[in-house]
Amino acid sequence: MEWLIDDQRIQKYAIEIWSERDAEGQAIGRKKIDEFPAVTARRVRLNILSSTSEAHIREFQLYDWSHGEGQ
Incomplete structure:
Protein backbone atom coordinates (compact mmCIF):
# COMPACT_ATOMS: atom_id res chain seq x y z
CA MET A 1 0.00 0.00 0.00
CA GLU A 2 1.08 3.54 -0.72
CA TRP A 3 0.21 6.62 1.29
CA LEU A 4 -2.00 8.51 -1.17
CA ILE A 5 -2.02 11.91 0.55
CA ASP A 6 -0.26 13.50 -2.45
CA ASP A 7 -1.55 11.07 -5.10
CA GLN A 8 -0.12 7.79 -6.33
CA ARG A 9 3.63 7.99 -7.04
CA ILE A 10 4.91 4.48 -7.80
CA GLN A 11 4.72 3.61 -11.49
CA LYS A 12 6.71 0.36 -11.64
CA TYR A 13 8.19 -2.01 -9.06
CA ALA A 14 9.78 -5.42 -8.65
CA ILE A 15 9.37 -7.90 -5.82
CA GLU A 16 12.77 -9.53 -5.46
CA ILE A 17 12.80 -12.99 -3.93
CA TRP A 18 16.07 -14.61 -2.91
CA SER A 19 15.02 -17.87 -4.49
CA GLU A 20 14.50 -18.94 -8.09
CA ARG A 21 12.24 -16.17 -9.46
CA ASP A 22 11.20 -12.53 -9.08
CA ALA A 23 7.85 -10.83 -9.71
CA GLU A 24 7.30 -7.45 -11.36
CA GLY A 25 4.29 -5.13 -11.53
CA GLN A 26 3.07 -1.63 -12.25
CA ALA A 27 1.47 0.92 -9.91
CA ILE A 28 0.59 0.10 -6.32
CA GLY A 29 -2.04 2.65 -5.27
CA ARG A 30 -4.31 2.15 -2.28
CA ALA A 41 12.59 -17.61 0.23
CA ARG A 42 15.11 -16.38 2.75
CA ARG A 43 14.60 -12.69 1.92
CA VAL A 44 12.14 -10.51 -0.01
CA ARG A 45 12.63 -6.92 -1.17
CA LEU A 46 10.30 -4.36 -2.75
CA ASN A 47 12.38 -2.48 -5.32
CA ILE A 48 10.80 0.74 -6.70
CA LEU A 49 11.85 0.92 -10.37
CA SER A 50 9.96 4.07 -11.39
CA SER A 51 8.04 6.77 -9.49
CA THR A 52 6.88 10.34 -10.10
CA SER A 53 8.38 11.46 -6.77
CA GLU A 54 9.65 10.01 -3.49
CA ALA A 55 7.73 6.79 -2.74
CA HIS A 56 5.74 6.61 0.50
CA ILE A 57 5.08 2.94 1.29
CA ARG A 58 2.39 2.47 3.91
CA GLU A 59 2.49 -1.32 4.19
CA PHE A 60 4.15 -4.33 2.52
CA GLN A 61 2.91 -7.82 3.46
CA LEU A 62 3.36 -11.40 2.31
CA TYR A 63 0.70 -14.09 2.59
CA ASP A 64 0.51 -17.82 1.99
CA TRP A 65 -2.74 -18.29 0.03
CA SER A 66 -2.03 -21.94 -0.80
CA HIS A 67 -4.52 -23.13 1.86
CA GLY A 68 -7.43 -21.04 0.56
CA GLU A 69 -8.03 -17.30 0.46
CA GLY A 70 -7.13 -15.47 3.64
CA GLN A 71 -6.57 -18.64 5.67
Whole structure:
Protein backbone atom coordinates (compact mmCIF):
# COMPACT_ATOMS: atom_id res chain seq x y z
CA MET A 1 0.00 0.00 0.00
CA GLU A 2 1.08 3.54 -0.72
CA TRP A 3 0.21 6.62 1.29
CA LEU A 4 -2.00 8.51 -1.17
CA ILE A 5 -2.02 11.91 0.55
CA ASP A 6 -0.26 13.50 -2.45
CA ASP A 7 -1.55 11.07 -5.10
CA GLN A 8 -0.12 7.79 -6.33
CA ARG A 9 3.63 7.99 -7.04
CA ILE A 10 4.91 4.48 -7.80
CA GLN A 11 4.72 3.61 -11.49
CA LYS A 12 6.71 0.36 -11.64
CA TYR A 13 8.19 -2.01 -9.06
CA ALA A 14 9.78 -5.42 -8.65
CA ILE A 15 9.37 -7.90 -5.82
CA GLU A 16 12.77 -9.53 -5.46
CA ILE A 17 12.80 -12.99 -3.93
CA TRP A 18 16.07 -14.61 -2.91
CA SER A 19 15.02 -17.87 -4.49
CA GLU A 20 14.50 -18.94 -8.09
CA ARG A 21 12.24 -16.17 -9.46
CA ASP A 22 11.20 -12.53 -9.08
CA ALA A 23 7.85 -10.83 -9.71
CA GLU A 24 7.30 -7.45 -11.36
CA GLY A 25 4.29 -5.13 -11.53
CA GLN A 26 3.07 -1.63 -12.25
CA ALA A 27 1.47 0.92 -9.91
CA ILE A 28 0.59 0.10 -6.32
CA GLY A 29 -2.04 2.65 -5.27
CA ARG A 30 -4.31 2.15 -2.28
CA LYS A 31 -4.25 -1.64 -2.16
CA LYS A 32 -2.38 -3.71 -4.76
CA ILE A 33 -2.32 -7.51 -4.47
CA ASP A 34 0.04 -9.55 -6.64
CA GLU A 35 -0.24 -13.32 -6.91
CA PHE A 36 2.59 -15.65 -7.89
CA PRO A 37 3.40 -19.34 -7.35
CA ALA A 38 4.43 -20.31 -3.82
CA VAL A 39 8.17 -20.24 -3.19
CA THR A 40 10.46 -20.71 -0.22
CA ALA A 41 12.59 -17.61 0.23
CA ARG A 42 15.11 -16.38 2.75
CA ARG A 43 14.60 -12.69 1.92
CA VAL A 44 12.14 -10.51 -0.01
CA ARG A 45 12.63 -6.92 -1.17
CA LEU A 46 10.30 -4.36 -2.75
CA ASN A 47 12.38 -2.48 -5.32
CA ILE A 48 10.80 0.74 -6.70
CA LEU A 49 11.85 0.92 -10.37
CA SER A 50 9.96 4.07 -11.39
CA SER A 51 8.04 6.77 -9.49
CA THR A 52 6.88 10.34 -10.10
CA SER A 53 8.38 11.46 -6.77
CA GLU A 54 9.65 10.01 -3.49
CA ALA A 55 7.73 6.79 -2.74
CA HIS A 56 5.74 6.61 0.50
CA ILE A 57 5.08 2.94 1.29
CA ARG A 58 2.39 2.47 3.91
CA GLU A 59 2.49 -1.32 4.19
CA PHE A 60 4.15 -4.33 2.52
CA GLN A 61 2.91 -7.82 3.46
CA LEU A 62 3.36 -11.40 2.31
CA TYR A 63 0.70 -14.09 2.59
CA ASP A 64 0.51 -17.82 1.99
CA TRP A 65 -2.74 -18.29 0.03
CA SER A 66 -2.03 -21.94 -0.80
CA HIS A 67 -4.52 -23.13 1.86
CA GLY A 68 -7.43 -21.04 0.56
CA GLU A 69 -8.03 -17.30 0.46
CA GLY A 70 -7.13 -15.47 3.64
CA GLN A 71 -6.57 -18.64 5.67
